[in-house]
Amino acid sequence: MKGKRITKVFLPMAICLTFVMSGGCASTKGGTGVSNAETGSIGSTTRGALLGQVIGTVGTITEAGVGYTTGNEADKQEMQTRQAEQETWPLANTTWQVVSVTPTPSEPIQSEVGRFNPDGTLTTTTTYWDGRTVTDSESARYRIVGRTLIINHDNYVINAIFVLDGDSLYMDTGKYNIELQRM
Secondary structure, rough: OOOHHHHHHHHHHHHHHHEEEEEEOOOEOOOOOOOOHHHHHHHHHHHHHHHHHHHHHHHHHHHHHHHHHHHHHHHHHHHHHHHHHHHHHHOOOOEEEEEEOOOOOOOOOOEEEEEEEOOOOEEEEEEOOOOEEEEOOOOOOEEEEEOOEEEHHHHHHHEEEEEEEEEEEEEEOOOOEEEEEEE
């Protein structure tokens, strides 16, 4: 009889404790003040404690580990998304056409259009004067650090100082000055 009374008191207290602890407190980690890893660990530890009453203390340790791992992976994914957004802004989801290149390249082009994708890839479509059209959507990646646009291609890297002025984009690669217009 005494064991049933303790269980009747312990279960509601444990449930209340779960809600209170998973709410967190104010800090720099967002609205609740607790990272996803910490929230997963807190909630899972409490669930583990409840299970531990039934199957022993192994449940507490296992649940806490699973909760922390799940929350930690969510934190990593959120950080990667935030970092990708910071490294591609303000060019992500924009398309540009080359208006002029100075000095003129050795193989002049009729048209070149570049699409800065939000995932950090750059898709280019180049039309040459002889009628050839080449689209490259797999080998170039870009990121922005301050005023420098860094384009990593399979065969080369371009570090260009850029200035965005409304619908005009000006790039200085050190070898070429390039003017582009937003499409």
